[in-house]
Amino acid sequence: MVSKKIKEIALERIDILFDLAKKEFKKHPERSNRYVKIAKKILMKIQEKMPRKHIYSYCKKCNSYLVIGENATKRKKKKFINLTCKNCGYTRKIYIEAKTLKGNPMLKKK
Secondary structure, eight states: OOOHHHHHHHHHHHHHHHHHHHTTTTTHHHHOOOOOOOHHHHHHHHHHOOOOTTTBBBOTTTBBHHHHHTTTEEOOOOOOOEETTTOOOOOEEEEEEEHHHOGGGGGGOO
16 A cells, blocks of 8 residues: 555656656657656556546557647537547547536647
8 A cells, every 4th residue: 555645746746747748749759758658657556547637638548648739639529529649549538527627728618
């Protein structure tokens, strides 16, 4: 069993890794993908789920960091959003609810 302090440190590191992935994506997209893989490994070690604010920032299939317009597309339907990875073609359906859009800046209405 992992202590609460270790979980806090791990979640803090995951936030740092996703911030780095966002900063590095323009110059080094492969480095951003590596940061996502490291974050997922940390989560496996502490047996935690991905935080809600980062859950739609990466592809579930190929673990690549997603930026809409660069390597991902976002299509809005009536009751859901299709988020498609251009690297592997994986499509995620995200049902539109207030709690889904609340924590993720990537899915907010523009």
